[in-house]
Amino acid sequence: xxxxxxxxxxxxxxxxxxxxxxxxxxxxxxxTGATPASESxxxxxxxxxxxxxxxxxxxxxxxxxxxxxxxxxxxxxxxxSEALPEKPNGIIRCEDVNVYYGNFRAVTGVNLDFGFxxxxxxxxxxxxxxxxxxxxxxxxxxxxEGARVEGKVTFQGADMYAPEVDAIEVRRRIGxxxxxPNPFPKSIYDNIAxxxxxxxxxxxxxxxxxxxxLTKAALWTEVKDKLKQSxxxxxxxxxxxLCIARTIxxxxxxxxxxxxxxxxxxxATVRIEDLMHDLRKEYTIVIVTHNMQQAARVADRTAFFTxxxxxxxxxxxxxxxxxxxxxxxxESPDDQRTEDYISGRFx
Amino acid sequence: xxxxxxxxTTPLGHRRSKFSGERTPRALIxxxxxxxxxAFSFLFLLILIVTTFIDGADRFTLSLFTEYxxxxxxxxxxxxxxxxxxxxxxxxxxxxIPLGVAAAIHLEExxxxxxxxxxxxxxxxxxxxxxxAIVYGLLALAVLSFLGVQNKNIVIGGALALGLLxxxxxxxxxREAIRSVPIEIRQGSMALGASxxxxxxxxxxxxxxxxxxxxSILALSRxxxxxxxxxxxxxxxxxxxxxxxxxxxxxxxPIQIFDWTSRPQAxxxxxxxxxxxxxxxxxxxxxxxAIFIRNRFQTRW
Ligand SMILES: Nc1ncnc2c1ncn2[C@@H]1O[C@H](COP(=O)(O)OP(=O)(O)OP(=O)(O)O)[C@@H](O)[C@H]1O
Ligand SMILES: [Mg+2]
Numbered sequence: 001x002x003x004x005x006x007x008x009x010x011x012x013x014x015x016x017x018x019x020x021x022x023x024x025x026x027x028x029x030x031x032t033g034a035t036p037a038s039e040s041x042x043x044x045x046x047x048x049x050x051x052x053x054x055x056x057x058x059x060x061x062x063x064x065x066x067x068x069x070x071x072x073x074x075x076x077x078x079x080x081s082e083a084l085p086e087k088p089n090g091i092i093r094c095e096d097v098n099v100y101y102g103n104f105r106a107v108t109g110v111n112l113d114f115g116f117x118x119x120x121x122x123x124x125x126x127x128x129x130x131x132x133x134x135x136x137x138x139x140x141x142x143x144x145e146g147a148r149v150e151g152k153v154t155f156q157g158a159d160m161y162a163p164e165v166d167a168i169e170v171r172r173r174i175g176x177x178x179x180x181p182n183p184f185p186k187s188i189y190d191n192i193a194x195x196x197x198x199x200x201x202x203x204x205x206x207x208x209x210x211x212x213x214l215t216k217a218a219l220w221t222e223v224k225d226k227l228k229q230s231x232x233x234x235x236x237x238x239x240x241x242l243c244i245a246r247t248i249x250x251x252x253x254x255x256x257x258x259x260x261x262x263x264x265x266x267x268a269t270v271r272i273e274d275l276m277h278d279l280r281k282e283y284t285i286v287i288v289t290h291n292m293q294q295a296a297r298v299a300d301r302t303a304f305f306t307x308x309x310x311x312x313x314x315x316x317x318x319x320x321x322x323x324x325x326x327x328x329x330x331e332s333p334d335d336q337r338t339e340d341y342i343s344g345r346f347x
Numbered sequence: 348x349x350x351x352x353x354x355x356t357t358p359l360g361h362r363r364s365k366f367s368g369e370r371t372p373r374a375l376i377x378x379x380x381x382x383x384x385x386a387f388s389f390l391f392l393l394i395l396i397v398t399t400f401i402d403g404a405d406r407f408t409l410s411l412f413t414e415y416x417x418x419x420x421x422x423x424x425x426x427x428x429x430x431x432x433x434x435x436x437x438x439x440x441x442x443x444i445p446l447g448v449a450a451a452i453h454l455e456e457x458x459x460x461x462x463x464x465x466x467x468x469x470x471x472x473x474x475x476x477x478x479x480a481i482v483y484g485l486l487a488l489a490v491l492s493f494l495g496v497q498n499k500n501i502v503i504g505g506a507l508a509l510g511l512l513x514x515x516x517x518x519x520x521x522r523e524a525i526r527s528v529p530i531e532i533r534q535g536s537m538a539l540g541a542s543x544x545x546x547x548x549x550x551x552x553x554x555x556x557x558x559x560x561x562x563s564i565l566a567l568s569r570x571x572x573x574x575x576x577x578x579x580x581x582x583x584x585x586x587x588x589x590x591x592x593x594x595x596x597x598x599x600x601p602i603q604i605f606d607w608t609s610r611p612q613a614x615x616x617x618x619x620x621x622x623x624x625x626x627x628x629x630x631x632x633x634x635x636x637a638i639f640i641r642n643r644f645q646t647r648w
Contacts, residue, residue: 143537145461172540182531185554185646195539198549243535250539
């Protein structure tokens, strides 16, 4: 397998590909510009947030791009107008997170910040705890018998495992799309309407909400004539987009996706990736993927995990090896293990 | 052209030996034995059904449904027994199904399976399903005596005995139906911000309704054919009124059949056979309905 970052064609978005790579590299100066986060007022939450001053020269990144010599990475990242801040602002933050299943520690010592309106990819070999970590980001792990989270996971600065926090509210704000499409045995319409109904959302017109969610999930034109039909009649790719639409309908802030394309064909995969690009404008996305190309194509930042043998017990436990902008992870990772994994020599 | 490796190219369908695979003498003998067992039991069933039909066909008339028991077989019918069966089974269903479903939901979705007392309950539910029916009659008798009920042969008493009898069956079949709903559906619901209770009520339960209905109908059809627990309660056999309420005295079809078969007159034997035909027909219909519901409405995940 060749280095995916240099071969990835600009399949999805027509905008300038190298923006993601360059924007970060040039942002050490006076600040790369206004991120959507600074407009929404939830930035500046952590000490490692560089807090770019609101200098909103939005074309800045794109201009410098052309002066960058020898740029070979073709990442179809974000458009130049949405320059990526140097550090993620941490809408969700993990501090020294350990996750246990009974006595087995599946994930050890993870410190990780996720940026608002960014797509973050979690990659790593099978069994290194990516799904485990992902599920602990919206307390889905509560549903697994014996699962336990140590350390601190915050959402918009608030500890989501604090006793006064309602796990149901956490899951409403942080939605999840699963590996296998899991539509409910109901009509397409009712699949979408289910979330707003159970969460008691004030909806002026459910029909409009259903249409909006399906449109955002790029499914509306395909299903608008059969909303009352069973969701089981859809293809796998359509079902997965239905599940995304269902998640969008409750208007979460963050969408977690655990290998959302692993059951889909390449065309359906491209559609979902396109969709993620569109969704990033309004949502924060965290995606687990085994597909390097996919991480390179969609993610702004990438976190590489691996499994290490625990000194004490000898059990294999997942650790975070490296977390950086996707361009850096795929071009010049700091850690040898990352490079080995990316280039297919490991895992 | 010859090959070093002889694949022995026997054409399909051509047996290499007279006794290959399933056709060894031992396998054949075993097969014949199994068939003999099946044929034997089937034969008895057939004889039973055929003789019942021959005996009862002449008496399977409208008067069976309209007449009250009488001292002469020519004037007698099973009207109170038919109505009584309907009352008792209806009451049993109303009492038992909600209770059994609720118990199953608790055990499957909410009870912490690591706790020892929940495991004890689980084990006991399984065991209760195997307890002889008459024991439940005795239990109902004891409960009614404890409550100070004088006349224990009342509809609600019979429903209590039959309800206790089929409760474990309903719990077990409901649990199976609930368990067949994939975990992904629950996760999908919870991930949207639904509570556990909403998930159970709006996803798990609707998806298990066909399974619950099937199990409940089969359980009720068992209750419909039971006589023993009701006899313990002191069942009436000579009712000259229609059972008309929960506290009304009653008799049921199996009890009526039981009573008529113990009489010497041939006419009563024929009446018993005719009532048996009715009972058999009802059971076949109920079982058919259960199968229909399962095949027609069961979600295929
Ligand atoms: N419900 C569970 N109970 C006990 N152990 C679990 C459970 N789920 C996962 N594990 C263990 O935790 C470790 C991490 O699993 P996890 O599913 O998070 O890995 P992953 O990185 O998502 O792997 P994959 O890429 O194959 O999906 C594994 O060793 C796994 O056996
Ligand atoms: Mg996984």
